[in-house]
Amino acid sequence: MTPQLPAWLDPSPWLDGREPTAVDVERALGCDEPGPRELAAMLSPAAHPFMEVMAQRARALTRRRFGRTISLYAPLYLSNHCTNGCVYCGFASDRAQPRRRLEPSEVEKELAMLKEMGFEEVLLLTGERTSHAGFDYLLECVSMAARRFHGVGIEAFPMTTREYALLAEAGCSGVTLYQETYDPRQYDRLHRWGPKRDYLDRLYAPARAMEAGMRTVGLGVLLGLSDLVFDAVCLLRHAAHLQRIHWKSGITLSFPRLRPQAGNFAAPITVDEAWLARFVFAVRIVLPDVPLLLSTRERPEFRDGMAGLGISKMSAGSRTTVGGYDGAEPSTGGQFQVCDERGVPEFCAMLRSRGLQPVFKNWDSVFREAEAGGHG
Amino acid sequence: MKLTVNGEAYEAKRAETVTSLLEEMGFGGRAVVVVLNDEVIPAVSRDACGLREGDCIDLFRLVGGG
Amino acid sequence: MERQGNGQDDWIVGGRRFSSRLLMGTGKFQDSETMVGAVLASGAQIVTVALRRVGRVSREDDMLGPLHRLGGITLMPNTSGARNAAEAVRAARLGRELGGSPFVKVEIHPNPHHLMPDPIETFEAARVLAAEGFVVMPYMPADPVLARRLEDVGCASLMPLGSAIGSGGGLATAEMLRLIIRDARIPVIVDAGLRSPSEAAAALEMGCDAVLVNSAVAASGDPIAMAAAFAQAVVAGRNAHRAGIMPRGGGTALATSPLTEFISGEGT
Numbered sequence: 001m002t003p004q005l006p007a008w009l010d011p012s013p014w015l016d017g018r019e020p021t022a023v024d025v026e027r028a029l030g031c032d033e034p035g036p037r038e039l040a041a042m043l044s045p046a047a048h049p050f051m052e053v054m055a056q057r058a059r060a061l062t063r064r065r066f067g068r069t070i071s072l073y074a075p076l077y078l079s080n081h082c083t084n085g086c087v088y089c090g091f092a093s094d095r096a097q098p099r100r101r102l103e104p105s106e107v108e109k110e111l112a113m114l115k116e117m118g119f120e121e122v123l124l125l126t127g128e129r130t131s132h133a134g135f136d137y138l139l140e141c142v143s144m145a146a147r148r149f150h151g152v153g154i155e156a157f158p159m160t161t162r163e164y165a166l167l168a169e170a171g172c173s174g175v176t177l178y179q180e181t182y183d184p185r186q187y188d189r190l191h192r193w194g195p196k197r198d199y200l201d202r203l204y205a206p207a208r209a210m211e212a213g214m215r216t217v218g219l220g221v222l223l224g225l226s227d228l229v230f231d232a233v234c235l236l237r238h239a240a241h242l243q244r245i246h247w248k249s250g251i252t253l254s255f256p257r258l259r260p261q262a263g264n265f266a267a268p269i270t271v272d273e274a275w276l277a278r279f280v281f282a283v284r285i286v287l288p289d290v291p292l293l294l295s296t297r298e299r300p301e302f303r304d305g306m307a308g309l310g311i312s313k314m315s316a317g318s319r320t321t322v323g324g325y326d327g328a329e330p331s332t333g334g335q336f337q338v339c340d341e342r343g344v345p346e347f348c349a350m351l352r353s354r355g356l357q358p359v360f361k362n363w364d365s366v367f368r369e370a371e372a373g374g375h376g
Numbered sequence: 377m378k379l380t381v382n383g384e385a386y387e388a389k390r391a392e393t394v395t396s397l398l399e400e401m402g403f404g405g406r407a408v409v410v411v412l413n414d415e416v417i418p419a420v421s422r423d424a425c426g427l428r429e430g431d432c433i434d435l436f437r438l439v440g441g442g
Numbered sequence: 443m444e445r446q447g448n449g450q451d452d453w454i455v456g457g458r459r460f461s462s463r464l465l466m467g468t469g470k471f472q473d474s475e476t477m478v479g480a481v482l483a484s485g486a487q488i489v490t491v492a493l494r495r496v497g498r499v500s501r502e503d504d505m506l507g508p509l510h511r512l513g514g515i516t517l518m519p520n521t522s523g524a525r526n527a528a529e530a531v532r533a534a535r536l537g538r539e540l541g542g543s544p545f546v547k548v549e550i551h552p553n554p555h556h557l558m559p560d561p562i563e564t565f566e567a568a569r570v571l572a573a574e575g576f577v578v579m580p581y582m583p584a585d586p587v588l589a590r591r592l593e594d595v596g597c598a599s600l601m602p603l604g605s606a607i608g609s610g611g612g613l614a615t616a617e618m619l620r621l622i623i624r625d626a627r628i629p630v631i632v633d634a635g636l637r638s639p640s641e642a643a644a645a646l647e648m649g650c651d652a653v654l655v656n657s658a659v660a661a662s663g664d665p666i667a668m669a670a671a672f673a674q675a676v677v678a679g680r681n682a683h684r685a686g687i688m689p690r691g692g693g694t695a696l697a698t699s700p701l702t703e704f705i706s707g708e709g710t
């Protein structure tokens with residue numbers, strides 16, 4: 001059964017079926033407070049000629065809010081056990097793929113390596129909740145990471161408010177959870193089995209995380225799964241809704257583009273770089289104060305160009321395999337293919353050459369204690 | 377009976393209840409709210425509300441304001 | 443943003459539906475006749491009143507008697523004169539007794555010179571009064587965080603100042619007002635600082651739900667005519683907001699140094 005979109009999410013009032021024209025795009029660019037309608041206009045084919053204008057605007061807004069800096073973080077894959085059947089993912093349970101999780105001693109080792117590389121913020125990733133890597137395992141990993149890192153985020157499975165609160169207490173400051181696609185029918189088709197089939201449970205999880213006192217919640221859609229403008233407008237509305245209700249937490253947005261990976265799933269919709277870039281510009285224009293993230297899925301030249309052009313936070317030197325930072329041969333495939341394989345020093349040198357300062361630490365965990373009581 | 381009304385000493389001549397005090401002072405029929413010893417006396421209770429020596433009474437009304 | 447609108451573009455606060463987006467203060471008029479005339483001309487459905495101890499000797503004019511008789515007007519007592527939360531709470535309770543309405547404009551400005559509202563005492567009074575079931579409309583600094591905190595304790599609307607009381611500074615706080623409007627889930631009413639109808643129109647264009655004026659009318663050359671002018675301005679501003687204002691020019695000027703050469707693809 002496909003769920004009804006809640007009113008706060010439903011994008012239909014802004015998607016009236018009329019194809020935006022150049023006039024609509026100009027109007028959107030001149031708008032004092034651009035919203036869903038302006039976003040849709042800037043994502044339409046009519047906006048392609050405005051690419052340069054949008055890029056200039058995006059850079060000016062990014063600079064105004066984030067200065068000449070790029071925050072850096074590193075993903076750490078803890079486990080690739082998964083019971084879900086997401087057709088687009090190399091870790092789906094029907095994929096022939098060696099499965100493993102990092103044991104605590106290995107987690108310590110990987111964390112130490114990341115710390116060595118200079119990182120102060122780490123994103124811990126797992127698949128669906130399983131007996132191999134469930135909540136308690138994740139909690140333990142968060143505690144370990146919080147002892148070394150100033151920022152600890154997780155990208156795992158939807159949880160209860162109580163679970164999020166326990167993670168926050170253990171030092172977790174961020175939860176990333178992409179809806180993948182907001183189109184409930186497409187969602188239903190792509191998520192063939194497993195707990196992730198529950199669209200609404202996933203949809204409401206970011207709100208639960210915020211209620212539990214998480215500092216930031218990361219949202220995103222997997223670009224290429226479904227109608228791009230529909231998903232983009234829903235993403236904006238989701239972000240705006242959360243910002244309004246849970247005003248003490250922050251939002252971040254990511255722009256994962258579907259890339260080939262195990263299983264040979266062909267994306268229903270092709271998203272090229274030009275559209276991706278325009279999407280980032282448009283989101284920056286609509287949400288001037290939200291951190292926008294770009295991962296190593298994209299090729300180096302594209303990442304270099306996008307740094308500061310809407311994008312304010314990036315991963316670098318990433319491994320998307322379980323146990324990937326430990327020099328030894330990776331034992332699993334990656335969740336997605338890393339396109340930018342440059343090391344951290346090289347990446348930082350690039351940023352500096354473009355007049356951008358790499359920032360590893362944006363806040364200090366010294367406040368964590370005091371915050372536990374007051375946040376929420 | 378010696379009372380304090382709106383912060384000033386007032387010698388009540390005959391008044392023994394809030395209602396009779398209001399009448400005696402010329403506020404009968406006007407929209408005022410009565411506070412007796414820091415307690416609001418609802419209009420319906422004024423008749424029954426007796427006064428005692430030394431009571432503090434404050435009378436308020438609405439005026440123009442922004 | 444759409445807030446509680448319907449076909450007639452009414453707005454709702456404290457469970458009551460209003461069509462006029464102009465609220466009037468009733469102070470500072472030369473006589474009650476002018477005040478009543480101005481209220482009528484303004485079309486205001488909510489008017490603020492103050493609470494004072496009755497003068498024992500001097501018998502001032504009864505400014506409000508005629509208003510009571512007009513009907514269809516919600517009287518909203520304010521707590522002006524209160525210097526802290528406890529005094530404001532007390533004033534609100536008295537006001538409810540007198541005005542017969544649960545509406546209260548919480549207004550606490552301890553400094554007699556600049557008259558800026560005290561955010562901490564205002565918050566505390568709002569919290570207590572909202573819990574007692576008052577329809578609390580706090581007069582407040584244009585601070586988005588305070589706005590949020592006031593909303594969270596159950597205020598029925600927010601009344602941020604456009605600029606200092608009586609300054610006629612217009613919408614000096616526009617940037618903060620935009621943030622408040624963006625995130626508020628209750629009506630936002632700009633109170634204080636407006637001098638002329640164009641500023642009231644600008645507030646509604648920006649997305650405020652209503653404005654409250656007093657001095658701008660009472661101290662104008664012809665208060666009754668000015669009240670009517672404000673009424674028209676508020677309608678114009680609101681209609682402009684609903685219609686969608688033309689974008690600024692120059693937004694799409696050709697860029698000189700290309701930033702996007704590194705991008706490949708056609709733009710899907």
Ligand code: SF4
Binds near residue numbers: 090092127
């Ligand atoms: S996307 Fe996540 S939940 Fe889905 S199969 Fe991959 S790891 Fe499992």
